[in-house]
Structure formats: C-alpha cells, structure tokens
Amino acid sequence: LNYSVGIVGATGAVGKEIRQCLETRGVLDVDTLRIFGSERSAGSTVETKYGDISVELFSEEACRECDVVFLAVDGDFALKHARNICEGDDGAVVIDNSSAFRYEDDVPLVVPEINGKETKKSKLIANPNCTTAIGLMALWPLIQKFGVVKVLMSTYQASSGAGQPGMDELTSGTKAYLEGKEVVNKIFAHPLPFNVIPQIDKFQENGYTKEEMKVTWECRKICNLPEDTPISCTAVRIPTIRAHSETIVLETEKDVDVAVARQVLEEAKGVKVVDDPESLSYPMPLTATGQYDVEVGRIRKSIAFGDKGLEFFVCGDQLLRGAALNAVLVAEEMQENGALN
Ligand code: 2RA
Helix, strand or coil, X not given: CCEEEEEECCCCHHHHHHHHHHHHHCCCCEEEEEEEECCCCCCCEEEECCEEEECEECCHHHHHCCCEEEECCCHHHHHHHHHHHHCCCCCCEEEECCCCCCCCCCCCECCHHHHHXXXXXXXXXXXXXXXXXXXXXXXXXXXXXXXXXXXXXXXXXXXXXXXXXXXXXXXXHHHHHHCCCCCCCCCCCCCCCCCCECCXXXXXXXXXXXXXXXXXXXXXXXXXXXXXXXXXXXXXXXXXXXXXXXXXXXXXXXXXXXXXXXXXXXXXXXXXXXXXXXXXXXXXXXXXXXXXXXXXXXXXXXXXXXXXXXXXXXXXXXXXXHXXXXXXXXXXXXXXXXXXX
C-alpha cells in the first residue's frame, strides 16, 4: 500500500523536519506528498525526494483526501480543523504536533517506543511536547526495570523550542551583542544570548509554568502512571540552537544497580549511551543535534535517594525526537499495525 501524505505547516521548522524524516527514513510508503500552507505560501514550490511540489492552499476537504496528515501548526489551528479532517470513515489520520488534544481522553498521546499500540484506538493522535518525548526515551526503560516513586527534572532548552523565529532571535541577538548593539527580544521574555531564562510558556496558579506542567501531565498519560505520580520539572531556556538537555533524578521502587541501569539504557531503542567521564564523554547539545537517538550519560546512583535512586543527563534533538521524528514514527507504527488502511 502506498499512502497519500499531507503536511500542514511544512515551511516551519518542525514541518521541514517532518518532510526530511519522511525522505531520509523512507519507511512510510509515500505515494504522494501534498504540502498545505497559507495564502502566503500557496503556489510556491518545494523541492522534495518525491519531486517538486507546489504548496496548496490549506483546506479541510483537500486534507481529507490524504491517508495521513501531519499538522505542524499552532494549537488554535489544530483545534479548529483536526477533528474535521479525520471525522468519519473517509477522513484522514491526523498526527497533531500541538498541545491542543494531548490531554483529551479520546486522543492517544504517543511515543511509539512506549505506547505505540494506542494508535489503533483513534484517527487523531497527539504528539507529545518535546521535553517529555526526549526525557521519556531514557526514563521509560528505567521505569519498566526499577519502577517509579518520583521524578525530578530540570531542563536546559534550546531556542528551537520557539520554532524558526526563536532560533533566528538567538542568532541575530548574539551577533548584535557581540557588535555592542541592542539585543532585541520579541519571542523570548528576556534577551537570550549569554543568558538563561527560567520561564518557558505561561505561569500557572501553582507557580509552575505550562511547559513544566506538560512534563507532569504527559509523562503520566504516556506511561499510564497513576494520576498522582509525583513528577516535577523546572524548565529553563538556554542559548543553544536545537537540542534540549535534561537532568533527571528518578526515585525507584526497587534497588538500582547502576551497571544494570546502563545495560537497560544500552538496549533501549532510540537511546545512545554516551557516558565515559574519563574521556570527558557525556551528552551535549552539540553532539545530540541532528541525531535521531537521544544521548544519555552521567549515569550514577543518587545521593539523594540512595539505593533507590538514579541520576542522569539526557540530550535530544528538539526538532527530531522532540517533534518531527516522533510524529513520523507514529505514522510508521500505524502503517505497521494496519491503522492507516
Ligand atoms: C519549547 N517545549 O521548548 C517547547 C516547544 N514545544 O519551547
């Protein structure tokens, strides 16, 4: 079976990566690729492995003609159109990258390596927040082996989390700073060059930001953990381009043997253990950028939690594992399990 695949928002940072993942992986049987955009981009041409493609003006009807549609657009747009695109037997499967449907009971929130089977339940699938998807690649295999009592996460998140405008603001701001000019910030709450900003997304009533609460809500849903599992996060923006880093402290139910934990991570799909302090080898945004696998290192027994705790550091490409790659893996999983037919 060959599929007609649509991308909405293909000219944005995530949309571009979705197209490139489809092209370079070559696992999803793409017969036709259709690219949908706004009036501004409609009519322009995108060079792809599937030929030169003319960007079509977005419409729900045109998207419904596809077998699968990737939405790389904002939550308001997704809320307005996603369910209409997938409604009924003749609707398309929709894989939505926004947060619009992540917490809806009837919409699976999927990291294919963890809960890929959920994709059989619905034609609308939500892609997780990048911070959650990257962290869970390492957390999930450890949780399966040792159980989970508590998770404490601190993040160091790249400018790409705010899309191409975020990366552009960091690059032009850095140049301006070095030239002694004024650093303008429109995307981030403060100038990002040579700074760290302990705020991503809006503050909530409980003092956490929305980005931090996404980690709590999404980890529980994807791993099917009890609603009150204590998972907390401090999310910080740092001046890197496109790989998020995370310090994770896991309190476990069972005693942890660090060698076994390392073995578990070495065998986990989508994970690359980079952990040799002697050779100064550990995960870093520079090495994780452009990689499908998430790097995990600095693996050690936790002083805070003794035998029942592990601490480690994770870096993953925000646009790939945190967005586009996860979405494409969802489609590949659905091709495999028959949910696309
Ligand atoms: C960020 N997690 O890094 C967000 C993007 N989804 O800003």
